[in-house]
Amino acid sequence: MNELVGNHRDLPDWLPEGASRYLAHTEAGQSIRNLARLAGVHASTVLRQVRRMETRRDDPLVDGALNALAETLQNATPTRRAGDNKKDPDHMTQHPDNQSETLPDTATLTREACRVLPRLCETGAVLAVAEQMEKAVVVRDTGVGGAGARTAVVDRAIARAMALQDWISCAEPGRISRYRITAAGRGALAQMLAQGENRARDQQDNGFAEAQAGFSGAPVGDTANGTPSRPRRTRYNAAESPLSALARRKDRDGQPFLDAELVQAGERLREDFELSQMGPRVAQNWDNFLTSGTGGSHGAGGLDGSSLARDRMVRALGDLGQGLGDVALRCCCYLEGLEVAEKRLGWSARSGKIVLRIALQRLRQHYEGLSGPDRMIG
Numbered sequence: 001m002n003e004l005v006g007n008h009r010d011l012p013d014w015l016p017e018g019a020s021r022y023l024a025h026t027e028a029g030q031s032i033r034n035l036a037r038l039a040g041v042h043a044s045t046v047l048r049q050v051r052r053m054e055t056r057r058d059d060p061l062v063d064g065a066l067n068a069l070a071e072t073l074q075n076a077t078p079t080r081r082a083g084d085n086k087k088d089p090d091h092m093t094q095h096p097d098n099q100s101e102t103l104p105d106t107a108t109l110t111r112e113a114c115r116v117l118p119r120l121c122e123t124g125a126v127l128a129v130a131e132q133m134e135k136a137v138v139v140r141d142t143g144v145g146g147a148g149a150r151t152a153v154v155d156r157a158i159a160r161a162m163a164l165q166d167w168i169s170c171a172e173p174g175r176i177s178r179y180r181i182t183a184a185g186r187g188a189l190a191q192m193l194a195q196g197e198n199r200a201r202d203q204q205d206n207g208f209a210e211a212q213a214g215f216s217g218a219p220v221g222d223t224a225n226g227t228p229s230r231p232r233r234t235r236y237n238a239a240e241s242p243l244s245a246l247a248r249r250k251d252r253d254g255q256p257f258l259d260a261e262l263v264q265a266g267e268r269l270r271e272d273f274e275l276s277q278m279g280p281r282v283a284q285n286w287d288n289f290l291t292s293g294t295g296g297s298h299g300a301g302g303l304d305g306s307s308l309a310r311d312r313m314v315r316a317l318g319d320l321g322q323g324l325g326d327v328a329l330r331c332c333c334y335l336e337g338l339e340v341a342e343k344r345l346g347w348s349a350r351s352g353k354i355v356l357r358i359a360l361q362r363l364r365q366h367y368e369g370l371s372g373p374d375r376m377i378g
Contacts, residue, residue, distance in 0.1 A: 011072060012161070013106045019066065019164055021046050022053035027073045060173050061129060061156075061163035068103055068160065103161050110192055112158045115274060117167065117189040119152045120181040122244060127168055127179040129159060140244075142260050149260075149267045151241070152274055242331050242338065243267070246353060257353065262360040265367055266332040269316055273333040275309035319366045324359035331356055 011020075021039070024030045025046075032050070036043040057063045104112070116138060119125055124141030136159045138152035159179070162168050167185030170177045181189075243266045249257040317325040330341040331352075338352040347355070 011069065012103050012109070014109055014161070014165065015069070016165060018049040018053050019069070022050050023066070023069055023073065025050050027070050058173060059163060059170055060131075060177055061160045061168075061170070061179070064156070065103060065160035065164040068157075072102065103157055104155075109158065109161050112154070113162060113167065113189065114192050114196065115277075116152055116154050116158070116162070117181060117185055120168065120179075121186065121189070122151070122241065125151065125180075127154065127159060129156070129170075129177045129179065131175055142263065149264050150271060151267050153271060241267075241270070241335055246338070246356070249353075258357060258360065261364055262357065265360050265364040266328070268367055269313070269328060269332045269363060272309040272312045272316070276306050276313055316363060316366055320359055320362055324355065324362055327352060327356050328359040328363060
């Protein structure tokens, strides 16, 4: 649909039809009738799309996304003549914060959506977006004393794109806006996961050994015994993490098998894992780090958020050591179920949950022993 706004290459390919026509009308100055003629639809259809998009500007993420797109068009368009048919630029709501932030391309949006949307599928999960903050966070209600567990960190540009795609919505925007996944978001997630599975299956069937990258970003070779195995695809319930399911189980005394503090420790490791993937791509293999018994190269670069997160991951996994670190990495970060983790590690059935609880207890002690900036996330 980008041809409606002048075929600008800087505009993302995933731009929804309604947003494209809205920008063509408000920024490129094209009339409703002309847009309808180009699209082969009735003028009332385009008018409804434009009005709906204008109404959606009450959403701060949608408004920010449209501002970023409008600025992209303005920067790519020569100086306008005084008689150009275009609405007053004051018509566009202005936000000084992150106004020039560009929206992601299709590949980046797909990758981040497959990371974030499953977290929003969890019971009680919301995406919290605060004013003047560069990052948004996914927070899940643990149901224990009103405490919430932070399960993911999201770039504002990604959050804006997901809101513009109508994958997330906010009922009551405010200083801290809380977004929940929509039916359209669940459908888009299912489609993206299915496409990823099909690509992985095609690569496996065609013997593309050099392209054995898991769709979720986890390593695909099992190096627990020092030798790579056949490519694998991490499978898990997109509605929740393995820790959430295990926390609902009861021990012999009727108490939760994993208490809230242990779940939070696992989520803390998961958050550092996801933050470490947000920076420039590095040759990081956490499996090799664990099974080789050495720290290896963990892509230390500048002191940005992803480098600091990798350093925290190295210290945490090094404190856990082999065995405990393996099960924590697989269940907390790769989101593998206990049965899958037991099989890959060569453990007996039903032994994984005991080792995982010991690993989480050790992990909680590790985080409690940190001080100063090391206690911070992000």
